[in-house]
Amino acid sequence: MLRRRRSVAAATVVFVAAAVVRAALAYGPASVGQPADWPITTALLLPALLLGWLVAVRAPASPIGPALALTATVPALVFAIEDWGTSARTSSPWPLASVVDKVSVGAWPWLFLGFVTLVLLFPDGLLPGRHWRWIWVAMPVSAALVNFVVSREDAARTETTPARAVLIVIALAAFLATLLASASSLVVRYRRGDQLTRQRLRWLMAAAVAVPILLGLSWLAIALGAPGTLAYTWFLIAMLVLVPGAITVAILRHDLFDIDRLLGATVSWLVTTLISAGVFAAVVTTAGGFFPDRVGVTTAAFVTALLLLPVYHWIHRTVGRLVDPDRTVALARIRDFVRRVRDGEAEPEQIEAVLRSALDDPGLRVLLHRPGSELEPPAGAIPLQTGDSVVGALVLGTTSARRVRRAREAVVEARLPIEVSRLQLELREALAEVRTSRARLMDEVTAERQRLERDLHDGAQQRLIAIGMRLRSVQYQLEPGVPAYRELDEVVETLEDTVAELRRIAHGVRPSRLDDGLAVALRQLVADSTLPVDLVVPELDVGESAATTVYFTVGEAIANALKHSRATRISISVGLTDQVLRAVVRDDGVGGAREGFGLTSLRDRVASVGGEFTVDSPPGSGTSITVEIPCAS
Amino acid sequence: MRIVIGEDSALFREGLSRLLTENGHDVIGTANSADELVDVVRAVDPDLTIIDVRMPPTMTDDGARAAVILRAESPARPILMLSQHIETRHVVGLVGTGGFGYLLKDRVLRVGDFLDAMRRVVDGGSALDPAIVAALVTPTRIDDPVAALSAREREVLALVAEGRSNSAIAAQLVLAERTVESHMRSIFQKLRIDEAPDTHRRVLAVLTQLRQ
Numbered sequence: 001m002l003r004r005r006r007s008v009a010a011a012t013v014v015f016v017a018a019a020v021v022r023a024a025l026a027y028g029p030a031s032v033g034q035p036a037d038w039p040i041t042t043a044l045l046l047p048a049l050l051l052g053w054l055v056a057v058r059a060p061a062s063p064i065g066p067a068l069a070l071t072a073t074v075p076a077l078v079f080a081i082e083d084w085g086t087s088a089r090t091s092s093p094w095p096l097a098s099v100v101d102k103v104s105v106g107a108w109p110w111l112f113l114g115f116v117t118l119v120l121l122f123p124d125g126l127l128p129g130r131h132w133r134w135i136w137v138a139m140p141v142s143a144a145l146v147n148f149v150v151s152r153e154d155a156a157r158t159e160t161t162p163a164r165a166v167l168i169v170i171a172l173a174a175f176l177a178t179l180l181a182s183a184s185s186l187v188v189r190y191r192r193g194d195q196l197t198r199q200r201l202r203w204l205m206a207a208a209v210a211v212p213i214l215l216g217l218s219w220l221a222i223a224l225g226a227p228g229t230l231a232y233t234w235f236l237i238a239m240l241v242l243v244p245g246a247i248t249v250a251i252l253r254h255d256l257f258d259i260d261r262l263l264g265a266t267v268s269w270l271v272t273t274l275i276s277a278g279v280f281a282a283v284v285t286t287a288g289g290f291f292p293d294r295v296g297v298t299t300a301a302f303v304t305a306l307l308l309l310p311v312y313h314w315i316h317r318t319v320g321r322l323v324d325p326d327r328t329v330a331l332a333r334i335r336d337f338v339r340r341v342r343d344g345e346a347e348p349e350q351i352e353a354v355l356r357s358a359l360d361d362p363g364l365r366v367l368l369h370r371p372g373s374e375l376e377p378p379a380g381a382i383p384l385q386t387g388d389s390v391v392g393a394l395v396l397g398t399t400s401a402r403r404v405r406r407a408r409e410a411v412v413e414a415r416l417p418i419e420v421s422r423l424q425l426e427l428r429e430a431l432a433e434v435r436t437s438r439a440r441l442m443d444e445v446t447a448e449r450q451r452l453e454r455d456l457h458d459g460a461q462q463r464l465i466a467i468g469m470r471l472r473s474v475q476y477q478l479e480p481g482v483p484a485y486r487e488l489d490e491v492v493e494t495l496e497d498t499v500a501e502l503r504r505i506a507h508g509v510r511p512s513r514l515d516d517g518l519a520v521a522l523r524q525l526v527a528d529s530t531l532p533v534d535l536v537v538p539e540l541d542v543g544e545s546a547a548t549t550v551y552f553t554v555g556e557a558i559a560n561a562l563k564h565s566r567a568t569r570i571s572i573s574v575g576l577t578d579q580v581l582r583a584v585v586r587d588d589g590v591g592g593a594r595e596g597f598g599l600t601s602l603r604d605r606v607a608s609v610g611g612e613f614t615v616d617s618p619p620g621s622g623t624s625i626t627v628e629i630p631c632a633s
Numbered sequence: 634m635r636i637v638i639g640e641d642s643a644l645f646r647e648g649l650s651r652l653l654t655e656n657g658h659d660v661i662g663t664a665n666s667a668d669e670l671v672d673v674v675r676a677v678d679p680d681l682t683i684i685d686v687r688m689p690p691t692m693t694d695d696g697a698r699a700a701v702i703l704r705a706e707s708p709a710r711p712i713l714m715l716s717q718h719i720e721t722r723h724v725v726g727l728v729g730t731g732g733f734g735y736l737l738k739d740r741v742l743r744v745g746d747f748l749d750a751m752r753r754v755v756d757g758g759s760a761l762d763p764a765i766v767a768a769l770v771t772p773t774r775i776d777d778p779v780a781a782l783s784a785r786e787r788e789v790l791a792l793v794a795e796g797r798s799n800s801a802i803a804a805q806l807v808l809a810e811r812t813v814e815s816h817m818r819s820i821f822q823k824l825r826i827d828e829a830p831d832t833h834r835r836v837l838a839v840l841t842q843l844r845q
Contacts, residue, residue, distance in 0.1 A: 454692070457687070457717040457718065458642065458687065458692070458717070461717055461738070462642040462644060462645045462717070462738070463642075463644055465645060465648070465738050465739055465741060465742065466642070466644035466645045466647070466648040467648075468648075468739075468741075468742040469645075469648030469649060469651070469652050469741060469742065470648055470651070472652060472742065472744050473648075473651050473652060473655055476655060476744075492742050495742065496739050496742050496743075499738075499739045500739065503717070503718055506718070507718070512717075512718040512719075512720065513718070513719060513720070515693070515694070515720045516720050524719065
């Protein structure tokens with residue numbers, strides 16, 4: 001750890017020394033170069049050094065810090081040597097200036113030493129493999145070789161011999177090969193790399209893309225009449241500020257902002273611009289042969305404008321796939337899912353699973369706002385919005401700024417299924433609420449009916465019978481022949497009828513037969529039928545509401561069959577399977593039963609206990625009525 | 634005869650006691666809950682116990698349970714159950730035994746019939762309400778032999794179950810006694826019951842068969 005900081009400190013010392021030497025050369029008696037040169041070049045070099053310190057402090061284990069410092073220090077040394085050499089051509093040359101001048105002529109390859117080191121070590125501080133050590137060794141060797149042959153050639157001041165020309169070519173080729181090999185290490189890393197590595201590399205790519213752009217801009221500036229040094233400055237800015245900057249961000253804050261999109265957008269913009277310019281130029285050239293200038297230019301602009309948008313979209317997609325395949329794939333999957341939801345091929349509730357796999361985050365959760373309850377998303381959750389109301393939150397299992405950004409994009413894409421599933425949730429909750437309240441209501445009704453039935457039986461009926469008995473007592477005190485005797489007899493008979501009537505009413509309120517169980521009650525029910533009935537019913541233990549409902553439904557179905565169907569036989573089967581009480585009443589009558597009032601009230605009765613009621617009555621082939629009631633026993 | 638009444642409604646209890654007393658019986662004990670009834674019957678050992686099916690403590694079928702307990706203690710003890718409506722759950726086991734009756738409460742108002750029924754029960758016969766018999770002789774499955782009975786045969790069977798003789802049945806249904814006899818033969822054949830001379834035992838056999 002400390003070794004890294006020490007090497008950064010050493011590089012800083014060298015840098016400061018070189019800066020002092022250059023300052024002395026610039027503002028001392030030698031007055032090398034322009035007065036503004038020293039501050040400009042120092043300002044250009046300083047960021048890389050500072051970034052080196054930053055990385056060394058924040059990521060002390062990484063050799064990237066020293067490599068950044070090296071990126072600043074080596075150019076500082078090279079510039080110092082160049083200035084030193086330049087002093088030979090001034091009025092007050094420094095000692096050994098002419099020798100140093102010779103050396104400095106070929107010193108430029110050393111400028112790349114820091115970069116090659118950076119590129120080879122970036123982003124994890126390890127070489128991509130053992131063999132890459134040779135590249136790293138080859139760099140200073142080839143730089144020294146180039147420096148040697150170029151300086152010697154410069155010193156010879158004679159015609160270049162073929163042998164030396166070959167040597168120069170070999171040296172330069174070796175140096176170039178080393179550079180290319182280092183650059184290729186990035187490609188190797190990208191192909192092998194995990195998500196983090198790739199993302200860090202994209203930062204470097206973004207900076208690298210900036211280099212040609214800035215170069216192009218400087219050419220443009222030169223074409224517009226800017227001084228030639230400007231081009232060099234732009235290039236230096238890219239090499240010495242942007243690339244180290246990008247590398248620092250990649251190491252410390254690789255998810256600073258959506259580098260993938262930035263890179264994708266930049267690259268596609270650049271490529272589109274180039275293609276447009278090419279199209280424009282081509283059209284101007286070809287049309288210029290046939291038309292006067294202005295027509296050619298107009299045509300070119302028109303054609304370019306026509307091509308611009310489709311070309312841009314296509315390039316954008318392609319670049320997106322190349323630069324950031326994960327994001328493209330994730331969004332494409334979500335879009336595909338939304339399309340399937342729209343086509344009814346997928347359930348909107350699957351959105352959570354889809355987001356989990358698309359965003360590669362198994363811990364991801366979609367929280368939906370329930371009506372009537374406060375949604376309290378955990379800190380850092382992404383709000384889900386529809387219009388301007390928050391309908392839920394997305395909680396990520398693993399968070400990073402990048403993941404959050406990606407999730408935000410995904411949420412926008414998945415707005416439809418999220419909203420639909422929230423609505424469905426709301427609907428389900430409302431339905432559940434209705435069901436429970438209906439069940440509560442039915443339980444209350446059932447209890448009320450039981451009370452009423454009990455009151456009828458144990459209250460009114462008993463009392464009437466007691467009165468009847470007293471009347472009988474009175475009656476027997478009379479002579480059997482007197483009119484009062486007969487009258488009392490009639491009164492008691494009326495009372496008997498009244499009691500029977502009350503019993504029927506009580507039965508309608510709640511069939512007390514059900515006290516013996518549904519099977520017994522049903523047997524008694526079909527015993528009253530004037531048509532033959534085949535009844536299959538095992539001894540069942542089901543709840544009061546379900547039993548009452550089935551009892552009445554079967555009774556009503558039998559009554560209907562007797563009244564309308566002209567049937568000759570009725571068959572009834574009742575059973576309990578998988579906690580569903582199922583009763584089927586079939587007749588062999590004329591069918592064609594219509595939803596009359598009777599059936600509708602039955603349907604409501606069955607629905608009130610959460611059951612289903614179906615009537616199947618094709619004309620000419622009998623009627624079958626099915627009741628299915630869930631019984632949580 | 635000496636009678637104990639188990640009935641929670643004071644009004645009904647008093648009315649019944651008075652009727653029975655006026656007709657020359659002794660009501661030697663009353664109880665208005667099932668537990669009390671069992672104690673009273675044990676204490677006084679009546680000739681007949683009249684029990685309401687619904688009684689405290691739970692007001693469901695405590696009377697029937699008390700009947701089962703009393704019968705278990707003394708199998709020949711005559712019991713006449715009364716009910717506001719037909720429930721057979723707990724007395725099914727008793728229906729097929731002698732000295733047992735089960736009537737709807739309103740039958741009390743037909744004093745003569747009621748006294749007859751009491752007499753039959755005390756003599757070890759049975760007195761079952763037609764409505765209750767109908768509930769008991771309802772076919773339960775397709776292959777239930779009862780399903781094979783004609784409507785008329787069921788009527789006859791129900792009257793037999795009420796403890797009536799062939800001649801009484803013939804009078805009731807306005808049939809010749811021979812016809813009733815042939816119905817009976819047919820019934821026993823269909824129910825696969827060997828004929829035996831004692832009508833009562835036959836009935837019990839029938840009812841027992843039905844309840845299996």
